[in-house]
Amino acid sequence: MKTAIGLLFLFAVINVSYSTSLREFTFMKSLYAREDMPRLVLTSMITRRIDQVKTLYESKSILEDAKIFCNSTEQSLNLLLESMNANDTQNGEFFESYSHIVQLIADVSNVMNLHYVDYLTVNSRDSFPRDELQAMMDAYISDIEMVRMCEVSMGRADRVDMKILERIKSLSNEMRNYTFYRDDSFVSESMSISRKTMDQCLWQFKFLLNKFTSTFIHY
Known part of the structure; x- marks a missing residue:
């Protein structure tokens, strides 16, 4: 064998x-x-x-x-x-x-x-199409949930900061429910206000992931 x-x-x-x-x-x-x-x-x-x-x-x-x-x-x-x-x-x-x-x-x-999106990370680039950003956020949430279950099984449930996890989930839900407006027919999508809103969400997501990682490592 x-x-x-x-x-x-x-x-x-x-x-x-x-x-x-x-x-x-x-x-x-x-x-x-x-x-x-x-x-x-x-x-x-x-x-x-x-x-x-x-x-x-x-x-x-x-x-x-x-x-x-x-x-x-x-x-x-x-x-x-x-x-x-x-x-x-x-x-x-x-x-x-x-x-x-x-x-x-x-x-x-x-x-x-x-x-x-398995080869996309939050550091891949500074801006993502909405579908990719949403799918990537959901993938990270799945990663965290998987790790949480493993840590619970190993008797280290407190290692996962649930408050940060809930904020990440909340951000993902906001993204999912966000209406992507076409601000102006003369403005390219990459420069639209809606596009910049997505970029702000990406920054928040990066920030929360870094905070979660730091808390996890220093448990």
């Missing part, structure tokens, strides 16, 4: 840049900057990704070849999860293998014209 797992990792070795640009890793590494990332967090990432792949499979809009890809991807993720649970995998091997699988999902999502 270990030989088979070793072959899996051999074929899964990829460019290390994936592990540094993937939002999940960038954010998790910032939270656990002073310690090893808990194994529970890593396995939770795999489990969450499996659920996402299952949701995509159940979508009525995807074609048969995409369903076959989803099945294959779920098998790959389950192999990685089994190896993690058996302690056959080091963190570095996990980062490479998981990043490779996620990159393949991103490639297929791009072919299918699906909205994909």
Whole structure:
């Protein structure tokens, strides 16, 4: 079994840049900057990704070849999860293998014209289209909720500042309910007041994320 797992990792070795640009890793590494990332967090990432792949499979809009890809991807993720649970995998091997699988999902999502923000972070750029900004904010909230559940399981529930989390959720809801007006037909969208409102929301989101991270690290 270990030989088979070793072959899996051999074929899964990829460019290390994936592990540094993937939002999940960038954010998790910032939270656990002073310690090893808990194994529970890593396995939770795999489990969450499996659920996402299952949701995509159940979508009525995807074609048969995409369903076959989803099945294959779920098998790959389950192999990685089994190896993690058996302690056959080091963190570095996990980062490479998981990043490779996620990159393949991103490639297929791009072919299918699906909205994909796993490689977007709050520091990617200073301005985002509304859909991307909203999806990215929701992705970070999902990351925080996942970490919160892991920390609760490890007996460290107080490590997650719930007040900051609620403010982040509130900001996301404001974004979702915000009416994007076209201020002036002679003003480009990038210079519109509504666009600048989105940029203000992005700044607030960055600020709250940094505050959350600092509180988490210094727990």
